[in-house]
Amino acid sequence: MTDPWKDLASLHTTSARGPHAPTGQRFRFIKMGLKTLSVVVVTLLALKTIEMKHRPALGPWHQTVLAQEFHADQYPTSFSFDDYLKLEDRLFQELDERIESQVAPSAENIFNRYNKKSLSSPLRFEQNWNRSFEWKLQKLKGAVVLFHGLTDSPYSMKALAEVFFKRGYYVLVPRLPGHGTTPATLRDTHFQDWQRVVQMALRHARKSVGTEVPLYAGGYSNGGLLTINTALTTLESGEGERIEKIFLLSPAMGVTGLARFGHSYQVLDGIPYFKKNQWYPLLPEYDPFKYNSFPKRAGRQIYLLSKLTQKQIERCRQKGTMAQFPPVLAFASVVDSTVLTPALVDGLFAQLPDNGSELVLYDTNRFSPLSGFMKQTGEDLLDRLAPPSPLPYRFTRITNASSESLEVVARSRSQGPWEPVVPLNLSWPRGVFSLSHVALPFSPNDLLYGERDDLKESGQLLLGAMEPRGETNVLSVSVEQLMRLRYNPFFSYLEEKVLHFIDTNPKGSGSSYSNLRDSNSR
Numbered sequence: 001m002t003d004p005w006k007d008l009a010s011l012h013t014t015s016a017r018g019p020h021a022p023t024g025q026r027f028r029f030i031k032m033g034l035k036t037l038s039v040v041v042v043t044l045l046a047l048k049t050i051e052m053k054h055r056p057a058l059g060p061w062h063q064t065v066l067a068q069e070f071h072a073d074q075y076p077t078s079f080s081f082d083d084y085l086k087l088e089d090r091l092f093q094e095l096d097e098r099i100e101s102q103v104a105p106s107a108e109n110i111f112n113r114y115n116k117k118s119l120s121s122p123l124r125f126e127q128n129w130n131r132s133f134e135w136k137l138q139k140l141k142g143a144v145v146l147f148h149g150l151t152d153s154p155y156s157m158k159a160l161a162e163v164f165f166k167r168g169y170y171v172l173v174p175r176l177p178g179h180g181t182t183p184a185t186l187r188d189t190h191f192q193d194w195q196r197v198v199q200m201a202l203r204h205a206r207k208s209v210g211t212e213v214p215l216y217a218g219g220y221s222n223g224g225l226l227t228i229n230t231a232l233t234t235l236e237s238g239e240g241e242r243i244e245k246i247f248l249l250s251p252a253m254g255v256t257g258l259a260r261f262g263h264s265y266q267v268l269d270g271i272p273y274f275k276k277n278q279w280y281p282l283l284p285e286y287d288p289f290k291y292n293s294f295p296k297r298a299g300r301q302i303y304l305l306s307k308l309t310q311k312q313i314e315r316c317r318q319k320g321t322m323a324q325f326p327p328v329l330a331f332a333s334v335v336d337s338t339v340l341t342p343a344l345v346d347g348l349f350a351q352l353p354d355n356g357s358e359l360v361l362y363d364t365n366r367f368s369p370l371s372g373f374m375k376q377t378g379e380d381l382l383d384r385l386a387p388p389s390p391l392p393y394r395f396t397r398i399t400n401a402s403s404e405s406l407e408v409v410a411r412s413r414s415q416g417p418w419e420p421v422v423p424l425n426l427s428w429p430r431g432v433f434s435l436s437h438v439a440l441p442f443s444p445n446d447l448l449y450g451e452r453d454d455l456k457e458s459g460q461l462l463l464g465a466m467e468p469r470g471e472t473n474v475l476s477v478s479v480e481q482l483m484r485l486r487y488n489p490f491f492s493y494l495e496e497k498v499l500h501f502i503d504t505n506p507k508g509s510g511s512s513y514s515n516l517r518d519s520n521s522r
Contacts, residue, residue, distance in 0.1 A: 056282055056476065058275060060099055061114055061182040062293060068094045069185050070177045072196040081174070081204035084197065088132060088175065095181045111286040111461075119461040122288040129155035129289050130180030134208075135171045142214040142244075143170040143205040147198060147223030150252070150302050153180040155289035156220055159443045160247070163495050167502070169216075170209050174201040176223070178298070183285070187278065187295035191305040195233075198226050202241040214244040216502065220441045221339065222302050224251025224330075225309060228348065232312040235321055247498060248330035249440045253310070254343025255303050284476055287463060289448070290438075292477075310347055317351050328357040328393075329501040331440055331494055334382060335364055338437035354392045356504070360497065362440075362490065363399035367406050368433040390415045398424070398490060406430070408490065429489050440494070442487040449486035 068091040070084060103115050113120040122128045130153040144164040146157040154173040161171045174197055178189030206215055219227045227246055234240035276282055283292035316322045328348070332341050341361070349359050363382070364374065382397065394414040401407040401423070410422040429451065442449045442464070449464035464486035468479050475482070488494065 056284070058282070059114075059285065060102065060104075061285060062184050062279065062282070063275075064098055064182050064184050065188045066091055066094050066098070066181055066185045069181070069189070070193060070197065072190075072192045075196075079200070081197075081200040084174075084200060085132060091181060092128070092131065099182060111284065113285050113288045120286050120288050125288070129153060129158060130175065132175045133161075133173050135161065135165045136208070137165075137168060137170065139168065140170050140209055140213055141168040142216060143172070143209040144247075145172045145174075145201050145205045145215070145217045146247075147174065147201075147217075147219035147226050148176060148179070149219070149221030149223050149250075150298060151179070151183075151186065151291040151294060152220070152223075153289040155448075156441045157223070159441060159446065159491065160218075160249070160498070163498055164216075164502070167499060169502075170205065172201055172205050172208075174198075176226075179291075180289075183279075183291045183293045183295055186291065187297050189298065189301070191301045191308075194222070194226055194305075195229065198230050199240060202230070202243070206241045215241055216245045216247065217243045218247030218249075219251070220249040221252050221437065222305075224248040225253060225302070225305055227251075228253070229305060229309045229312065231326060232309065232316060235316060235324060236312065243326050245502065246326050246328045247501075248328060248332075248344075250332050250336060250339055250437050251330060251344055251348075252302055252306060252339045253347045254340030255299070255306055256338060256340065281481075283481070286477075288461075292481075306343075310343075313347065313351050322351050323353045325352060325355070327355045327501075328352060329360075329497065330358075331360045331362070331497075333362045333435040333437070333440065335434050336437045349391075349393050352392050356394075357392075358394040358396060358497075358501070360396045360398065360494075362435045363397055364434040365406070365428045365432060366400040366403050367428070370433045374433065398493070400428070410493075424490070424493055426490050426493060432485060432489065434485070435488065436485045439485045439488050443491040444487050444489055446487055451487060451489075 068087060070087055075083075099114050100116055103112065108115050108117070110118050111120050112118050113122060115121060116123055122130050127133070133154055144161075146161055148154055148156045154175050157173045161173055165171045176197055177193040178186035202215065202217065209215070217227050217230070218224065227243070227248065228251065230240070231243050231246060234242060278296055279293050280296055281292070281294060285292055313322070316325070330344065330349070332339075332344055334341060345359065349357065361382070365371070391414050394412060396410050396412040398408055398410055401409045401421075406427040408424055408426050408428065410424055412419045412422070444451045446452075446464065448461065450462075451465055452462060466482045468475065468482050
């Protein structure tokens with residue numbers, strides 16, 4: 001039988017030593033935590049080591065940073081776009097000397113873009129669309145400057161550029177630093193470099209066409225974000241070229257988590273064995289006008305630019321200057337694995353004035369036999385936009401005419417209820433369950449990414465029409481990568497909307513934005 005008085009005395013003694021017992025306990029907990037952390041770190045390093053072993057080998061293009069690339073901190077503000085084009089000449093000469101003329105025999109295959117004899121060489125096309133291009137006419141309605149996306153090239157803006165040029169507009173599509181050459185060069189580029197080239201291109205366009213015609217701008221993905229960022233910077237500072245209207249395709253107002261944490265690779269950056277960790281994914285470079293390998297550092301840059309732009313919008317909103325922002329026409333897909341469509345809706349369009357802007361969202365295919373396998377359908381975003389509350393912009397949804405039809409229609413609303421449905425005489429291609437981030441800028445007639453039945457049997461490279469079938473774990477590129485939709489089956493509708501938008505005066509023409517431009521010019 002225990003003695004209760006003895007137990008009470010023992011308890012009193014322990015209580016008296018109280019300050020010392022918890023300290024020892026905390027030390028044991030800290031020691032245990034450090035041991036656990038060490039085990040976790042060692043395990044993660046071991047797993048990462050195995051992962052690096054199974055990743056593809058780095059090619060020269062993953063490791064060669066070209067010295068002739070433009071960096072904003074290396075050139076004065078007086079550096080012009082003409083100077084940039086001369087530098088670009090030297091850059092592509094360096095690319096030829098250091099990469100294309102030095103391709104190792106092991107890399108000489110028919111789908112290596114750096115092999116001059118391959119089907120993927122950009123030199124096989126009528127011109128190298130990795131380079132900046134400028135189209136001029138004697139009589140001009142205005143000027144349009146277009147900016148391509150991250151890892152892309154000016155080729156991604158070619159179809160839209162043709163729409164404007166045929167309508168009588170001067171068109172300029174600059175190559176943004178880090179693009180069109182080697183993925184390693186993009187890894188060494190910062191968003192400030194892109195900003196400088198955007199500003200130079202707008203100044204060059206204005207100088208080329210004079211002051212009597214309007215200046216428009218737009219872009220795809222990161223190019224769209226840069227357009228918004230530049231328009232806001234001009235709005236805040238009162239300096240720079242004023243943009244009358246903006247055209248956007250899948251603009252990167254918000255980016256996915258991979259880009260957000262793209263700086264995490266730096267923990268292992270100094271260890272040569274882990275150089276492959278700087279890339280996700282790391283793939284063969286078979287696309288002549290787009291990098292397949294993605295440098296994590298570039299993802300970090302687009303994330304930082306998106307956060308900077310969001311802060312700009314908030315400052316302008318608080319000051320009331322968003323009322324002077326130009327009208328915007330934007331196209332996006334409700335499902336997008338690269339950018340966040342809700343960020344475009346909430347971060348930009350909800351902050352715009354009632355100035356005739358319009359957002360066009362492509363729905364998923366509601367009659368696809370694959371709809372039951374889809375992880376997301378975009379319903380949440382569409383439901384958020386569906387309420388009858390007035391919008392400061394026009395919202396158009398491209399969707400199936402019914403749940404039992406591949407035909408698509410346009411459903412629009414702005415201040416009031418939904419307007420009558422407009423048939424588009426367009427349909428979802430069979431087997432296509434949604435658009436993709438990389439599809440929007442390209443026509444079905446595109447010679448590289450389109451659905452060209454006339455070219456399928458020619459042996460020509462047609463990345464948009466691949467239909468791989470076979471065993472798993474055989475191809476060096478995932479089937480998902482090869483079968484990603486590369487063209488916009490509704491591009492003709494996009495073209496029609498763009499032309500109508502550019503030919504229509506903004507709501508309340510003679511708007512405050514134009515007035516601000518005029519007042520600053522004085």
